Amino acid sequence: MLTPLKAIRAKCLDCSARSAHEVRICHITDCPLHRYRFGHNPKRAGIGGKNGKFRKKSAVELGVGDQSQKGREIDRIYGKS
Numbered sequence: 236m237l238t239p240l241k242a243i244r245a246k247c248l249d250c251s252a253r254s255a256h257e258v259r260i261c262h263i264t265d266c267p268l269h270r271y272r273f274g275h276n277p278k279r280a281g282i283g284g285k286n287g288k289f290r291k292k293s294a295v296e297l298g299v300g301d302q303s304q305k306g307r308e309i310d311r312i313y314g315k316s
Contacts, residue, residue: 241274259273
């Protein structure tokens with residue numbers, strides 16, 4: 236049984252005469268499957284990783300603050316200049 240993304244990839248290959256190159260250069264951008272034509276969900280970019288492990292996000296990516304500010308705060312607490 237195919238996953239939904241693999242089924243989309245198979246449909247795109249079928250539409251382009253089984254040519255992966257034609258799928259890659261597909262110009263039919265109004266097709267609802269166009270962004271999924273490579274067999275990946277672009278909305279999930281950066282979420283997963285190899286072996287299903289998640290990538291750790293930095294404090295900046297999480298919106299907690301920037302690393303230099305945290306470093307200055309630590310220096311202030313411990314009396315470093």
